[in-house]
Structure formats: C-alpha cells, structure tokens
Amino acid sequence: xxxxxxNHFILKNxxxxxxxxxxxAIVILLAFYAIYVVTKTAYINASKxxxxxxxxxxxxxxxxxxxxxxxxxxxxxxxRNDRLNHLNSGLVAYVLDIDGRLIWRSRSSxxxxxxxxxxxxYSLQKLIESRIxxxxxxxxxxxxxxxxxxxxxxxxxxxxxxxKSIMNSQVRQYKKVIATWLWVTTxxxxxxxxxxxNFSLRPLKDAQKQIxxxxxxxxxxxxxxxxxxxxxxxxxxxxxxxxxxxQKQRYRDTLGNLAHSLKTPLAIITSELQKEKNELxxxxxxxxxxxxxxxxxxxxxxxxxxxxxxLKRKSLVEPEVLKIVEALNKVHAAKSLSITAEIAxxxxxxxxxxDLMELVGNLADNACKWAExxxxxxxxxxxxxxxxxxxxxxxxxxPEKRALILDRGKRLDQxxxxxxxxxxxxxxxxxxxxxxxxxxxxxxxxxIFLLTIPL
Numbered sequence: 152x153x154x155x156x157x158n159h160f161i162l163k164n165x166x167x168x169x170x171x172x173x174x175x176a177i178v179i180l181l182a183f184y185a186i187y188v189v190t191k192t193a194y195i196n197a198s199k200x201x202x203x204x205x206x207x208x209x210x211x212x213x214x215x216x217x218x219x220x221x222x223x224x225x226x227x228x229x230x231r232n233d234r235l236n237h238l239n240s241g242l243v244a245y246v247l248d249i250d251g252r253l254i255w256r257s258r259s260s261x262x263x264x265x266x267x268x269x270x271x272x273y274s275l276q277k278l279i280e281s282r283i284x285x286x287x288x289x290x291x292x293x294x295x296x297x298x299x300x301x302x303x304x305x306x307x308x309x310x311x312x313x314x315k316s317i318m319n320s321q322v323r324q325y326k327k328v329i330a331t332w333l334w335v336t337t338x339x340x341x342x343x344x345x346x347x348x349n350f351s352l353r354p355l356k357d358a359q360k361q362i363x364x365x366x367x368x369x370x371x372x373x374x375x376x377x378x379x380x381x382x383x384x385x386x387x388x389x390x391x392x393x394x395x396x397x398q399k400q401r402y403r404d405t406l407g408n409l410a411h412s413l414k415t416p417l418a419i420i421t422s423e424l425q426k427e428k429n430e431l432x433x434x435x436x437x438x439x440x441x442x443x444x445x446x447x448x449x450x451x452x453x454x455x456x457x458x459x460x461x462l463k464r465k466s467l468v469e470p471e472v473l474k475i476v477e478a479l480n481k482v483h484a485a486k487s488l489s490i491t492a493e494i495a496x497x498x499x500x501x502x503x504x505x506d507l508m509e510l511v512g513n514l515a516d517n518a519c520k521w522a523e524x525x526x527x528x529x530x531x532x533x534x535x536x537x538x539x540x541x542x543x544x545x546x547x548x549x550p551e552k553r554a555l556i557l558d559r560g561k562r563l564d565q566x567x568x569x570x571x572x573x574x575x576x577x578x579x580x581x582x583x584x585x586x587x588x589x590x591x592x593x594x595x596x597x598x599i600f601l602l603t604i605p606l
Contacts, residue, residue, distance in 0.1 A: 167355065179341065186333065191326055199278055202278060203277065203289075206290075206311040206313060207275045209311040213309055222300060224297060229258075230257065241314040242257075244259075244310065244311050245309075245310040246309055249308070251266065264284055267312065269308060271290070273293070274291065274292065275291055286315075290310055292308055293309050354378050361374065367465060369465060466503060468507065469496075469498065471504055472530065473494075476491075487524075490515075490525070492527075506583075513574065518600070519543070521543055521545030521597070522545045526541070539601075541599070542599045547596050587602070587603045
C-alpha cells in the first residue's frame with residue numbers, strides 16, 4: 152500500500168508529455184499483445200486445419216492405391232508420398248481391421264512399437280490427438296467397408312498420423328517472426344508518438360517559457376500566438392497581470408493621498424507645540440507626535456509591501472545601490488564617512504526597485520548612524536540567490552539583542568524607543584521575498600548585516 156501511494160505521488164509530479172508517452176506506450180503494448188495472442192491463435196487453428204486437410208488427402212491417396220488380391224486388401228510398400236517411405240519423417244500410415252489387427256503399415260512407422268488405439272473416434276473432418284510410444288500425434292481416419300472379389304465385405308480403418316512437434320516447430324517459428332515484427336513496430340510507433348507529442352505540446356512549452364520570463368521579470372506580459380485551447384489561459388494570465396498593476400497603483404495612490412492628508416495635521420500640531428513655553432511638556436508631546444508620524448509611515452510602507460506581487464519583477468542592483476551611496480555621502484557628510492560599494496556585475500534583485508532601495512537604504516543609513524569612519528557594502532549573486540552585506544566599524548550589536556531586532560512579529564508600537572523604523576520595514580520586505588537577515592560582528596567590532604534573497 153505504501154508503495155502504491157509513493158508511485159501515485161511520483162506520477163502526480165510527472166509532466167504531461169511523460170504521462171501521455173507512458174499511457175500511449177501502455178495502450179500500444181496492450182494492443183500489440185492482443186494482436187499477438189489473436190494472431191498466434193488464428194495461426195495455430197489454421198495450421199491444424201491445414202494438417203487435417205493434408206492428412207485427409209493422404210487417406211484418399213491410400214484408398215486410391217488399395218487393391219483386392221486373393222480376397223485380401225493389398226497396398227503397395229512404396230508410396231508416391233516419399234515421407235511415408237522414410238523413418239523419422241514424422242508421417243505414418245496404418246490400415247487395421249475391425250478388431251485392431253494390423254493389415255498394413257507404412258515404412259515410416261517401423262520405429263513405432265505400438266499400434267494406434269482403435270477405440271478413439273477417428274474422422275476425416277477433425278484431428279484426433281493421442282500419444283504413441285511417447286510421441287504426441289495428430290490423427291485422421293476413416294472406416295471403409297471393402298467388398299472383396301469373393302463377395303465378402305470387411306471393414307477396415309485407414310489411419311494417417313503426423314507428429315505434433317512438426318506443427319509446434321512451425322508455430323514457434325511464426326511466433327518468433329510475429330513477435331520480432333511487433334516489437335520493431337512498437338518501437339517505431341513509440342518513437343513517432345514521442346515526436347508527435349513534442350510537436351503537439353510545443354505551444355504548451357512556449358507558453359511555459361513566456362510565463363517563466365514574466366515570473367523572472369524579463370517580460371511584463373505573455374505574448375505570442377497560441378492554439379485556441381491555450382488562449383483562455385494566456386488571456387487570463389495577462390488579465391491577472393493588468394489587474395495586479397492597476398491594483399498596486401491604486402494602493403500607492405490611496406496611500407500617497409493618506410500620507411499627504413496626515414502630513415498637514417501633524418505639521419500644524421508640531422508648529423503649535425513649538426509655541427508652547429513649557430519645554431518639558433513640549434518635548435514629551437513632540438516625542439509622541441514624532442512617534443505617531445513614524446508609526447503612520449511604517450504602516451503605509453508595510454501596506455505597500457504586504458500588497459505583494461503575483462509575479463516577480465527584475466531590477467538591476469548596481470544603479471540603485473550607487474544612488475543610495477551617493478545620497479548617504481551627502482546626508483552624512485558631516486561625519487566624513489568612507490562609504491564604498493563593491494557590486495558584482497549583472498546582479499539583479501527579484502522585485503521592484505522601491506523594495507530594493509528600502510532594503511539597502513534603511514540598513515545602510517542605520518550603519519552610517521553608528522559607524523565611526525567607514526561603511527562597506529558588498530553585493531554578490533549567483534543563479535540561486537542574491538547576497539547583500541553591509542558592514543560598519545561602530546560599536547556593534549551584542550548577541551543577546553540580535554534576536555530582539557530580528558523579531559519579525561514585533562510591531563513598531565511594541566518596540567523600545569529609539570529602535571527605529573528601518574529594520575521593521577526591512578523585515579517585512581524580506582518576508583515578502585522569502586529572504587533572510589543575519590547579524591554578525593565585523594573584525595573592527597562593528598556590525599555586519601547579511602541579507603540573503605532567493606532568486
């Protein structure tokens with residue numbers, strides 16, 4: 152039972168071409184096996200009919216040469232059928248009287264010590280199978296009432312027999328020939344079927360390539376001419392892509408409007424607070440307003456990321472990261488930091504440019520805030536993943552606090568003050584792309600943030 156479920160699971164993962172090839176091959180094999188069985192049976196029946204007719208003809212030939220001599224039945228010793236004149240030819244003939252006594256036998260039967268069994272129902276219309284001296288024989292026979300010259304009538308049994316092994320040898324040869332040709336035909340048909348399936352399933356393969364290009368971000372839509380059976384599928388995929396684009400743009404427009412709507416009231420509150428004379432109350436309220444602003448910004452960014460994407464886009468890494476480095480050099484010019492980036496050629500991010508800039512920008516900006524003299528960015532990629540390494544020479548992050556920072560489920564309003572918005576956005580984006588973030592210590596004692604994103 153376990154083997155059945157295991158095989159069933161394996162078959163479920165097979166491609167359409169493998170399934171169709173397997174099913175077609177099984178149908179062809181079963182059909183040809185049925186042809187083989189039917190043909191073999193028909194050949195055996197035809198062979199038996201041929202043997203029966205041939206032996207019956209020999210009976211008539213014996214009757215034709217039989218003569219009456221001195222009130223006795225006389226048949227020549229040498230017959231026209233040469234097989235009856237030689238031992239081991241496989242063809243024998245007998246003439247017996249009604250009591251089973253031997254009247255005549257062919258020379259070919261001299262090596263048989265026993266006589267045929269007269270109790271069997273011999274006939275010219277059908278073969279009788281019996282064993283004699285350890286050999287299986289086919290027999291036909293006919294009872295003849297012979298009137299001698301003296302007027303006496305006597306009954307004789309004319310018998311002709313042939314070894315069954317002769318027919319069996321012919322059947323084996325036929326089976327060998329028909330089996331060989333059927334196997335050759337099966338192989339050729341399966342080969343033709345394989346090419347036919349390749350030709351018939353080519354549109355599916357083309358559609359698969361198109362969808363894969365869209366999934367990897369190399370194309371925005373499924374294009375090309377497809378059969379009528381596939382057009383509903385490709386049209387539905389393109390409709391889904393269009394709907395996703397429109398929906399995402401609607402998200403952005405709505406969130407942008409919300410951000411602008413909130414920005415003005417917060418600016419007014421901040422302006423009014425600055426007029427207050429009580430510096431302590433002013434500082435407390437300003438802190439809370441700033442925190443409200445951070446929470447709103449975080450939730451807006453989180454909504455965009457959570458909206459996700461049905462199929463991936465592709466963004467080149469180098470141009471965007473160089474923009475980030477240039478911006479950070481301006482923002483943190485007062486600290487005179489050395490901000491460098493080493494980027495592998497043709498590296499790409501499996502998503503939109505905005506998400507890449509959020510990831511690298513937030514982590515790099517955080518590194519610049521804590522760095523003493525330098526921040527180094529290193530980006531490498533292969534066919535399976537993109538690695539982004541951001542290193543600073545600041546005070547670093549103690550191991551016991553790293554787990555708290557990497558807690559993906561922690562909301563901004565649950566974090567300690569000063570922890571910042573950037574890491575929360577980074578963790579949400581990484582969750583969308585199934586990425587991973589590790590924190591290590593650099594050789595200078597600072598922190599290393601290592602992002603790993605599957606491609």
